[in-house]
Amino acid sequence: MGRLSRPPNPTLFRLVYGPQLASDRSLVLPYLLRIDAAHVVMLDTERLLKRDVAAALLRVNREIAVRLARGHDVLGSPPTHRGLYMLYEQQYIEHLGNDAGGAAHVARSRNDINATVARMRLREEMCGLLSVWCALLDAMRSLADSHRETVMAGFTHLQPAQPTSFGHYLAGVTSELVRSAEWLAGTFDCVNCSPMGAAAGFGTSFAVDRVQVAELLGFRTIIENSADAVASRDYLVQVLSALAVLGTSITRFATDLQAWSSAAYGFLDWPDDLVSTSSIMPQKRNAFVLETIRGEAIHSIGALVNTLAGMKNAPFSNSVEVSAEASAHVWPALSAGRKALELLTLMVQQIEIRPARMRAFLGDAGTTMTAVADLLVARHGLGFRVAHEAVAKFAAEPPGLSAADAKARLEIILREVGPEPVIIDEGALAIALDPEGCVRRATYGGGPAPETVRRQLQGLARRLEQLRARISRWQQQLADADARLDAAADAICESRSLGEGLDVLDQ
C-alpha cells in the first residue's frame, strides 16, 4: 500500500497481522461495517460523494453485512495482508473498481475508525455487564430481604462483635456493589462519544458533518478536538477502575461466605451441583466456586495496571502502543468480571442458610456486651467509658449466666469501678443480653433492626430500578440509531442517481 514496495515480513505477518485478523473478523468487522455505512451516508448528505458512488458503496456494505451475518468468510484468506481495513476496502475495489471502491476513505483514517470501533464495542459490553451486575444485585437484595430477621454474630477482625442479621450484612455489601455499578454506569457517557471526523488526528478540510455520523452510530456526542479523539483512551481506565472496585468488593464478600460455609461456622451451604469433592478425600464438599469467583474478579487489577503502564510515556497522538496494545486488556477483564458476576449470582441464588447454626454460635460469643454497656448508660446514667470498663470485666465471666446472676455480678463490678452503687434493672438486663433484642433495638445509625434494613433495601431497590432504566435507555438509543442508519442507507441505495455536481468539487 502507498509507499511500501513489499508485503509485510513473514515473521511480522505470523506474529502480528495474522493473529490480529483472526479476532478482528468477528470482533471488529461488524462495527467497521456500521461506521463505513454512516460515513458514506454523511458524505452523501454533505454532497462529498456522488450519489451513485454512495449508493454503490452502501450496496456492497449491505451485502457484506448480510454475508457476515450468515457466517460467510467475507474477506477471503489471502496468504499475506496488512490487516482488516485493507482487506475490507479490497472487497469494495473488487466490486466497484479502484476509483469508486476506494472512494469512501475521504476525510477519515484508520485512526478515527479504530477509536470509534473500540467505543462501540465497549458500550455494548458495558450494557451487558451492567445487566449481569443488576441480576446479582437483585439476587442479593432479595436474599437480604429474606434474612432481615436471621440473627447472626457480626464480626470485626474475625472476632464476634455485636449481634446483627444476615440481611443487614448483605445489605451492606449490596450497598457498596450498587454504588460501584452506578460508578461504572457514570462512565458510559464518557465512552459514548464519537471520534469520527478526526481522521488521523488532524481533522479535515472536507466539510464533514460529525454530528450526523455520531447520531447514526448512536453516540451521545462528538469529541471536539481531533488530537484528543485519536490519542486518548482515558475511558478505559475509568471502566477498568470500576471493574477493579467490583473485583475487590466481590473478593471480600466471597471470603466471608467461604469462611461461614466452612465446618467451623456451618452458617451456610450450597447444593451438590455447586460444590466439588476431592479426588482423594471422600468427605470433602468444597465451595471452590468462591475461589474461582475471587480469581476472575480481580483480573481487572492487572488489566488496569497494563492499561496505565501501556499509556505511560506514549506520545500524545495516535499510537499502536495505546490504541491497540494498551487497549487490548479491557476485553479479557470485562469477560472475567462478567464470569465472576454470573457465578456469584448463581451462588447467591442457590445459597442455603442455616439460621440455627448462626443462632447457636451467638450463644457464647459475648456479642451483647455493648448492649449491656449501653444499658448502663441509658438506664442507669453512667458515663460510657465507666460502663465500658465495668462490662469489660463482666465479659471475662463464663458465658450463659442467668439474668439474675448477671445482675448480681455486674453490681459487684460496678461497686469496684463506678462512682456510686447501681441497682440494675434485671428485666432490662435480660433484654440487653438477648441477641434478638439487640438486633431489634439497633434501629439507629444504619443498624440491623429489621425495619431499618427494610428501608435500606428499599433505597437500594429504587437505585437499582433507576440503573436498569438507564441501561434500557442506552440499549434503546443504540437500537434506534441502527434503525436510523439502515433507513438512511436504504434511501440512498434505492434513489436514482441525481447526476448533479458534488459540493466537494467546489471546495
Add this chain to the structure above:
Amino acid sequence: MGRLSRPPNPTLFRLVYGPQLASDRSLVLPYLLRIDAAHVVMLDTERLLKRDVAAALLRVNREIAVRLARGHDVLGSPPTHRGLYMLYEQQYIEHLGNDAGGAAHVARSRNDINATVARMRLREEMCGLLSVWCALLDAMRSLADSHRETVMAGFTHLQPAQPTSFGHYLAGVTSELVRSAEWLAGTFDCVNCSPMGAAAGFGTSFAVDRVQVAELLGFRTIIENSADAVASRDYLVQVLSALAVLGTSITRFATDLQAWSSAAYGFLDWPDDLVSTSSIMPQKRNAFVLETIRGEAIHSIGALVNTLAGMKNAPFSNSVEVSAEASAHVWPALSAGRKALELLTLMVQQIEIRPARMRAFLGDAGTTMTAVADLLVARHGLGFRVAHEAVAKFAAEPPGLSAADAKARLEIILREVGPEPVIIDEGALAIALDPEGCVRRATYGGGPAPETVRRQLQGLARRLEQLRARISRWQQQLADADARLDAAADAICESRSLGEGLDVLDQ
C-alpha cells in the same frame, strides 16, 4: 483498656503505636476534634447527654482545639499508649473525671470515627488538588490560545504526519485533562458522605440523629447501612483512579515536551532557572523537571494497586487491613500528584516556544501529502484510494519542488495509476502544499484551523469555570458547616444547665 491487662508490647509500640501517633497528631486530631464536637452537640440535641456534661465536654474540646492551633502538645508524651483516641479521651477524663470525661463515646466507635476522619481529610485534599489542577488547565488553555497560529508538524508514531498548530496539540491534551479533572470531581459526592452513627458497624439503639451530625460536619448525606459505612473504602479507588489517569496523561504530555525541547527538534525551551546542567558536561541544559514530573505523576498507579491489593480478600467489616493499611496509600499519591501538577504548571507558564524552528522542520517533512491527495479528490474527482496511491509515489520525490514542478510530476504519476489523464490546478496545488494553508483549511473534524481551536478552547474554558464553581461551592459548604458547628457548640457551652432528665434514660 477494657479487657486488656497490659500496655502494648514494647516492640508493637515502637513499630505501630509510636510512629502512628506522630502523624495522627497533626493529620487526624483536628478532624477528631470536629467530629467529637458535632457528636456531642447532637447527643445534647437528642437529649442523650445531660446539658451540663455536654457543655463541659465541648469546653474541653474548644480548649484543646485552641491549644492545638497554637502549636501546643495537647496530648502529652506518655511512654506508652494505645493510640490517638485513647490519649484524646484521657484529656477529657483528666479535666472532667472518669464519668463525664468518658461520656461522649456513647453511640459511636473508633470505627465510624476513623471512617469519618478519612473522608473529611480527603475532601479537603481533593479541593486543594483540584484547585492546583485548574491552575494547570488555565495555563495550558492560555498557552494554547496564544499558539493557535503557531504551525508545527503533527506527528503519529513519532513521524511527521500532517500540519497542525501547537495550540491544537495543547487543546487536545487539555481536553483529556479537563475530562479527568471532571471525573475526579465526580467522585466528590461519593467521598462526602458521613459514616457517623454506624458505631462499630452495627448501628446503635440510642436515638442518634445522623443527619444532624453530617450537616454539622459539612457532609452531603449519610451512608445508610452501618456495615457499609465502616467496611467500604471504594472511594479511595475512585480518587486514585482519577489520579492515575491524570498521571499517565501527564507523562504523555511531558514526553512530547521533552522530545520537542531536545536538540533534534529545538521547538521549545525553558529559562535557566528551570533547567539543570551537568556536573561533568558543561554544555548541557536538561529539562529534567519533566522527568521529575513524570515520576511523581505515576505514584498513583502503585498506590492504586496497593489499595486494591490491600482490600482483596479482607472480610467485609471494619478491618485495620483496609481502614488503616490500604487507606494509607492515598495520601502520598495525592501529594505526589499535586507536586506533578504544580511543577507542570510552572513549566507551562515558563515555556519558550520557537515558532521558527517548528516552521523550519515542516519544510521537508512531507506533511502536506494528505492535503494533496484530498485536492485530487475534491477538485479533480478522483476516488480517495487512487489519489492516495498517486501521492504516495509523489511523496518519494525529493522535497521542495516548486508548484509547477510538482504539478508536472503529479500529472505523470496520475497517468500511470489513474483511470484517465488529469490536469492539475497549479494554484490549488500550491495552496495544498503550503502547511499554513493546510492548517487554516482544517476547519472540520475538530482539526487545527485557528477558529476551530478557538471554539474548542472556549468550550474548555466554560467547563473549567464550572469546575471552579463546584470547588468553591464545596469549600463554602465546609466553611458554613464549620461555622454552624461552632455556633451550636457555643450555644451549649453558654447555656445554663437545664436540670431536666435525659431522654436516654427513658429508652
Add this chain to the structure above:
Amino acid sequence: MGRLSRPPNPTLFRLVYGPQLASDRSLVLPYLLRIDAAHVVMLDTERLLKRDVAAALLRVNREIAVRLARGHDVLGSPPTHRGLYMLYEQQYIEHLGNDAGGAAHVARSRNDINATVARMRLREEMCGLLSVWCALLDAMRSLADSHRETVMAGFTHLQPAQPTSFGHYLAGVTSELVRSAEWLAGTFDCVNCSPMGAAAGFGTSFAVDRVQVAELLGFRTIIENSADAVASRDYLVQVLSALAVLGTSITRFATDLQAWSSAAYGFLDWPDDLVSTSSIMPQKRNAFVLETIRGEAIHSIGALVNTLAGMKNAPFSNSVEVSAEASAHVWPALSAGRKALELLTLMVQQIEIRPARMRAFLGDAGTTMTAVADLLVARHGLGFRVAHEAVAKFAAEPPGLSAADAKARLEIILREVGPEPVIIDEGALAIALDPEGCVRRATYGGGPAPETVRRQLQGLARRLEQLRARISRWQQQLADADARLDAAADAICESRSLGEGLDVLDQ
C-alpha cells in the same frame, strides 16, 4: 463423584468446567499422561500395585498418548463433566473396569498432579523463551560489534551529552538483557522440583518413592514438605519478575530506536516489509512494530500484579484461587514476552543504520565539551571545576569554530575565571574537539573506545554461550527422563504378571 449426588450446575459447567477442558485437552493432558505413567511405574517398583494392574494401566496410558499425538479426541465429549482428571480416569475405567481402572490414584491427588503439571509446562516454556531471548542477544551483540566504530551522539535527558558509538550503546542494553536472561535462568532450578507424593498436601502413608517419580519426570529434586508442595506458587512470581524486567528494558530500547528512526534524527530505518504507511497520509513510513513490541513486552507487569494479588490472603494450602486462578496469568505473559522478543530480533536483524546522519548530528551538538574540560585538567593542570566553568562559558559560543579560534576564545575565558593565564595546546584542542577522537580515547570506565567495547562484547558472548549451554543441558535432561520413563513403562508392559502379593497389603 464421591459424595456429590449431582453433576455440576449447567451455569457452572458453561462458565467453568466447559471452557477449562477446552484448553486442558491440549495444554494439560500431555503432562498428565507422563505423570500418570511415572506414578504407576513407581507404584509398581514399590510393589504398591500389582504388576498386571500396573501393566494394564500403562498400556492404556500408552494408547491414549498415541491417539492424542495423532490428533484424536481421546476424552470424548460428554454433555457434562467435572473436569479433565475425572474424564481421563474414566477412560481407564472403561477399558479396565472400575477396580483396576481407578487403581492408579493411590497416594496422589489432583492437588499434587496440578502442581506438577504447571512446573512441567513452565520449564518447557522457559527453555523456549530463553532460546528466543538468546537469539535476540546474539543479534544485538553482532549488531553492536559491527558498529563499534559508528560514532554517534550519546544522550542523557534526551540532550546530546558526549560522543559515543552505536555499538557502545547496544553493548549497554545487551548487558542488561543478558543479566536479566541469567536471572530468569536462575529461577529454573526452583521451578524444576517435583511436588508428586504430596497428594492433597498431607503426604501419604503409602511408601512411595518420590525421588523415582521426580527422576522419571526429569525433575532436579523434590519439594520436601507436602504443604509447601501444593500451596506455594512463588516460582511464578520469580519467572514473571524476570519477564517484567525484560519488558521494561525492551521498552527503553525500543523507545530509543523509534526516536532515532524518526525524521528528526534519521539515524536508522527499516526496509518496507517492516514498516507501515497510513491509510490517509501517503508519505508515512511508521516503525509501528516497535510500539507493538513495547505493548507486548509489558504484559508481564499486569500478570505479575494479578499473580501477587491472586495469592494475597489466600489460605496456605491447595486453593483454586492460587493454583488455578492466580497461576493462569503466567501463560499469556510468556507468550507476549516471546512475541516481543521475536519481533525485536527481527527488527534488530533488519535494521539499517545511517552513519552519515549520526555523524552530521554530532556537528553542532557540543558533545565534546567534556573532553575540552578534561584537556584543561589533564594537559594544563586546572582543577576540574574550574575547567568545567570555563568550558561552560565556551559552550555558549556558536558551534563550528576552528581549533585556532577555539583556542583564542578559551584562553580569553580562562583569563576571566582561572587563577592564572593558560596557553592552550592547539593540536590537543583540535583532537579534543573531534568526536571520533573522543570516542577512541574513552578507553576507561567502560567507555565507547572500540577496543573497550570489543572486550565488553566478548564478555557478553561468553556469558551467552554459557547460558545456551545451560538451556541445552536442561533440554537434554528432560529428553533423557522421557526416554527413561518410556523404557521403564515398556519393561512393565512387556513383563508377565508375577502373581506375587503386593507390599501394599502388608502395610
Add this chain to the structure above:
Amino acid sequence: MGRLSRPPNPTLFRLVYGPQLASDRSLVLPYLLRIDAAHVVMLDTERLLKRDVAAALLRVNREIAVRLARGHDVLGSPPTHRGLYMLYEQQYIEHLGNDAGGAAHVARSRNDINATVARMRLREEMCGLLSVWCALLDAMRSLADSHRETVMAGFTHLQPAQPTSFGHYLAGVTSELVRSAEWLAGTFDCVNCSPMGAAAGFGTSFAVDRVQVAELLGFRTIIENSADAVASRDYLVQVLSALAVLGTSITRFATDLQAWSSAAYGFLDWPDDLVSTSSIMPQKRNAFVLETIRGEAIHSIGALVNTLAGMKNAPFSNSVEVSAEASAHVWPALSAGRKALELLTLMVQQIEIRPARMRAFLGDAGTTMTAVADLLVARHGLGFRVAHEAVAKFAAEPPGLSAADAKARLEIILREVGPEPVIIDEGALAIALDPEGCVRRATYGGGPAPETVRRQLQGLARRLEQLRARISRWQQQLADADARLDAAADAICESRSLGEGLDVLDQ
C-alpha cells in the same frame, strides 16, 4: 553552575531541591563521603591528582565525616541551591579554594555517583532485612519443632481435609519463606557491583582504576559497560520482587493464623500486650497486628509496579525518571517489609497454642476418610476409586461411630459398590479412624509424621545457617573495605607532598 545564569526557580526549589536535600543529608551524604574518598585515593594511586591536592581533599573529607557523625549540620542551610552534590563540593571549595576544591570531580559524574550510592545503601538495607528475616525463620522453625506432635485438622478450601500437625503446617510455610529469602540473597551479587568510572555514562579518557575504587567500597566487581552502569536499575526489580513474594506469603500465613485465633476455631491466641480491644465492644480481643502485618507486607507490590512503570519507555541512559523517581520506591517498601517481618516474629514468638481446641475440632471433621479409603486399598486390595466411592458414602454418616459400627456400615456399603464382599479388619479400621495415627503414619510424600517433619526442619535449619553465614560474610567484606579505605586515605593524608609531575599531564 556551568551554563546556568540563575538559581533554580523558587517553586522548583520548594518542591524539588529543598525536600530532596532534607533526606539526602542523612541518607546519601555518608555514602557520598566514602565514594569521594575512594575516588580520590584512586586518582592519587593512578597519579591523576597531585599528592598534596589528594591529601587536602581527603583531610576535608575526613573532617566532614567526623562532623557528620557528631550530628553537625555540615552543609549549611543556604537559601537556595541545586542539590546535595553541589553543596558538598562547595565545602571543599570553601576550604581549599576553587582550584583544588573542585579537583576531585575528574573522571566522574553525579550519574555514576548516584548509581553507586543507591547500591551501597541497598546492600546495607538488604543485610539488615535478611537478618530480620532470618530471625523470623528461626522463630518459626523453633515453633514448628515444638508442635511436631500437635495434631490438628489440615484444611483445603477452608474445609477440614486430613489430619496434620501444626508443626507440619509451619514447616510448609517456613519452607516457602526460606526459599524466598534465598532468592533475595541471590540478588545481592547483582546489587553489589560498582558503577564508578562510568562517569556520565560514556566512560572517560583518564586512566582510572575502576577495580581499585570498587574494592575500596566493598563491591564484588564492576559494571563493565558505562551506559549500563548509569542507565540500569534492574536490580531494584529483583529486590522488590523478592519482597513481594515475601509479602504475599506472609499474608497467607497471617490469614490462617487470624482465622485460627478467631472464636470459631480458638486454636491459638496471644497475650494481652499483643491484642487490642474495642473502644465500644468491651468483650473484644482482636489480633489486629496480623492485619497490620498483612498491610505492611504488601507495600512492595505497589512499589514494584511503580518501579516498573517508572522505567517503562524511559530512554536507556541516565535519567531522573529512573535513577531518582523510579528508584525512590524501594526504600519505603524495604522499611514496610522489615516492619512486617519484625511484627510477625513477635507474634510467632508469643503465640499461645491451644492443642485441646485443635484436637476437639478434629472430632467430627471427617478428616480420616482418606485414611479409611487408603486402608481399603492397602489391606483389602480394592482399587482406589472403588474405595473412594465407598468411603464417600460412609462419610455421610453422622460422626463418632465406634470402630465396630463403622466396620458394619462400611461392609454394607462395600457390598453395594464393590465387586465382591469385604470383611474389614476392625483393629486396622480403628487405627485409620484415629487422627493421631493418621499423622504418625503419614511418613511419605513430605507428610506430617513427626519424624518426617523433623527431617524437613533440619534441612531448613541447615539452609538458614548457610544464609546467615552469607550475610555475615557480606557484612565482613563491607567492614574490611571500610578499613582498607580508611587506611589508604590516612596514608595519603599523612604522606609528604612528593612534588612530582602527574601522569595526567602526559596523557
